[in-house]
Amino acid sequence: MLNSWVVMPTCLPLVQRRCHACACACERLRTSGKFRVNAHHKLIDAWLLALCTACGATAKITVLERMNVRSVRPELLDRLHGNDPALAAELLQDPVVRRRNRMALDWDDAWRLDTGGSDHLNRAVLDVLDVSVRFAARIPVRPVRLIAEGCALSRAEVERLITQGSLVSAVRLRSRLSGDFTFTLKR
Numbered sequence: 001m002l003n004s005w006v007v008m009p010t011c012l013p014l015v016q017r018r019c020h021a022c023a024c025a026c027e028r029l030r031t032s033g034k035f036r037v038n039a040h041h042k043l044i045d046a047w048l049l050a051l052c053t054a055c056g057a058t059a060k061i062t063v064l065e066r067m068n069v070r071s072v073r074p075e076l077l078d079r080l081h082g083n084d085p086a087l088a089a090e091l092l093q094d095p096v097v098r099r100r101n102r103m104a105l106d107w108d109d110a111w112r113l114d115t116g117g118s119d120h121l122n123r124a125v126l127d128v129l130d131v132s133v134r135f136a137a138r139i140p141v142r143p144v145r146l147i148a149e150g151c152a153l154s155r156a157e158v159e160r161l162i163t164q165g166s167l168v169s170a171v172r173l174r175s176r177l178s179g180d181f182t183f184t185l186k187r
Contacts, residue, residue: 002182003129005150006114008136012089014106015050021057028053028106031092033085036060037077044069046080048088061101063091093138111139115150129185140176143169147183161185 015029029050038045044067047060063080064072079087091097092105133146147167148155161167162174169183 001130003131004116005131005133005146006136007111007133007139007141007146008114009089009107009111009139011110012085012092013110013139014053014108015061015092015103016106017059017101017103019052019055019057020059022052022055024052024054026054029059031061031088033088034083035063035080035088037080039069040066042069043067044072048091061091061097061103063097089137107139107141111137111141113146113149127187129187130182131185132180132182134180135178138178140178142176143171143173143181143183147173147185151185 012031012033015031016027017029018027019029030053031048031050034049036047036049044064045062046064048063050059050061051057052059076087098104129151131147131150133143144155144158144162147153148158151158153161158167159174166186167173167183168186169181171177171181173183
């Protein structure tokens, strides 16, 4: 029987970008999900607002820059004006927005693994455990960490199972992934 696990975001990730006010070494900004929209006659700018975790200064993450108002979809404008948190999550994961703003995302403590209950641990005592892992968002995580957390094992134990050939998958389990994968644990 195939078990399904889901990696789900619990909050918006931290943004890794230098603060313009304090230039602290931590380089972390916390997004609130709020937007600022500014119109200049027929042109419009929109930013996602973020606060520096060290000094509290507000930073702006550019979403729209000097775009003609008529070229922006009305539903996007409504979501910007309504401070839609789902739009903030979408824009943070958009590679174009990340590249334009020279930023990366820090997903530490911003996700959780939903294993669908603890009944799979009782079945793990049996011979084979087949698991399908699905990502609800593009969260880069090492599969070794997910397997250790989901099966209540240490990471060293998971590494040992991989080396023995008892834990197999079509993907590399030691590198970061943000896409769906499956694995089989043989006892």
